Amino acid sequence: MASQKRIVKLSSIIASNTTTLNNFLVENNLPEPSFEADALWALPIPDDNVDVKAARIAIIDSCIELQALVTGPKELLRYDAVAYVSVRIILRLKLDKSFLVGASTSFEAMAKVSGLSVMNVRRVVRHAILCHRFFQEKKPGVITHSALTAVLAGDALTRNALIVQLQEFAPAGTKAADALENWPNSEENNETGFSLANNSTKSMYDIFALDPGRGSRFGTLFSRPDEPFHMLLDNYPWHDVETFVDVGGSHGSIAVALAERFPHIKCVVQDLPDTVVEGASRLAPALKDRVEFMAHDFFTAQAATADVYYFRSIFHNWSDKYCIKILQALIPALKHGARIIIHERMLPPHDALASADAKPVIKMDILMLQLLNAQQREAEEWLELFRRADSRYRYIGAKQPKGGVRWIIEARWDG
Known part of the structure; x- marks a missing residue:
């Protein structure tokens, strides 16, 4: 009943x-x-x-x-072992790109393009139609695009994201249990499902460094912001900030937006040498006196003194052991009252697990586990992380702007 x-x-x-x-x-x-x-x-x-x-x-x-x-x-409880087999084949053989949106094709034409037999094309495409709404077959043997394949044809970022998720993330997930069995509670990023799926003792970052094509696809996946920059710019008291360091700031998009909105702030963008060279080359001449690019490894001693040190989606890529090292590496440059802003998703408390925001963060937490032995964190875990790094850090708190995906997590240096 x-x-x-x-x-x-x-x-x-x-x-x-x-x-x-x-x-x-x-x-x-x-x-x-x-x-x-x-x-x-x-x-x-x-x-x-x-x-x-x-x-x-x-x-x-x-x-x-x-x-x-x-x-x-x-x-x-029935496991769908063939759920995405057809989609992976379609993307790998570029069947979705074998004819234009608005046109039609046939199994025979797809066979010629892909090198597969007509039988194999037919079974793959019909599986994709029935299970994923890839393509349409309104008349027997006549294939047209559906809304989903039309998006793939017109949005390279969406297509790339699906490829990365199926080719990189999914195999890592199938090996996550093996990794936890082999290395229980490891905090090392080369003892993961991703490492096992690649038959490697290297981390995901090192594996991608050896294969620029895969690394580029992975980087492109995160090139589209998950929320507009104004979520940060509108929801923090920038009036008393004069100097700002974006640690691991890539090509400086946040620093540029900040400098454009608040002319009194001088910004430094820190990242790997090749990245900051590229970022500096993109910088508008009008901002060169207020946005500086600096090569820096955030596990080494910080040299730049500032009012605010900003980390966007950095800490969730690392286990506690390494996040503590990142915070400790800041200490040589910290002045009394300096603030640390960590800008990323937060794990919800138990009473919010049914909210619309909860499932994407929980999924991201498991993704970080299988890729890097890293994690998303709850509010209390941020307090503990700062405490373990140094007792002179004072955790101020965290807030999520209305309509925002990320939280603004803040601590102050009282040393």
């Missing part, structure tokens, strides 16, 4: 929130979501329209739960 009540409640949640979403689409003269090749790539819901965004999330979450309930636990 309890299950019947829940599934009816879920159906009501889906119905009411679908009405809210549909009204938004109608009022804004937006097309209905579909799987056709000309469909919207994403629903253009403004960040400030919290009601419609919440309705969309409620629909997704309720549909997932309802499907699980009516599937039943025994069937849910």
Whole structure:
């Protein structure tokens, strides 16, 4: 009886929130979501329209739960060993690029392009259509693009992201249990599922360094910001900051945005030698007197003195052992009152595990485990990390700007 009540409640949640979403689409003269090749790539819901965004999330979450309930636990336990086999083949052989969006093709034409037999093309493509909505076959043997393959054809970053996830992340996941069995609780980034999947004793970073093509694909995956820069710029008191160091700041996008918004701030961007050379070459002449690039390894003693040291998605790439070393390496340059800002996702507390933000962070936490023996952290773990690094660090706290993905985690040096 309890299950019947829940599934009816879920159906009501889906119905009411679908009405809210549909009204938004109608009022804004937006097309209905579909799987056709000309469909919207994403629903253009403004960040400030919290009601419609919440309705969309409620629909997704309720549909997932309802499907699980009516599937039943025994069937849910069945592992889909072939889930993404067809997608990997399509991407590897570039079948999605074998004909233009708006055109059609055939199994025979795809066979000629790929070198596969017609039989193998047909079985792969039909699996992808049925399981992933890749392509469409409205007439027997006539293949057209779907919304998903149209996106792959028109968005190189999305296509690259899918390739990296399937070719790099998925094999690492299959070896994560082996890594934990071999090296229980290791904090070393070369004792991971990724290392085992690559038959290597090297870390992911070292493996990619030996293969520039793979390294470039991985870097491109993170070239698209997960949130706009104004989430940081609008939600921190920059008026009393005169000097800013972006540690591991790549080509300096954050420092440039900060310098453009706040002319009184001088910025230093630190990263590996080749990276900072590239960053400096991209810098606009008008900012050269306020944005400096400096080669620096954040495990070595910091030489630049500043009001704020900023780390964006650095700490979640390292285990506690190495994060403590990063914090300790700052100490030689720290002046009294200097602030440390760590800008990344935060693991939710138990009472927030059902929130819309929780699942992506939990997934990212496991991804960090299988790739690098690194982790996302809860609020209390940040306090402990600073304490273990040095008692003179004072943890101030963390806040998540409204609509933001990342948290602004802050500590002060009281030495």
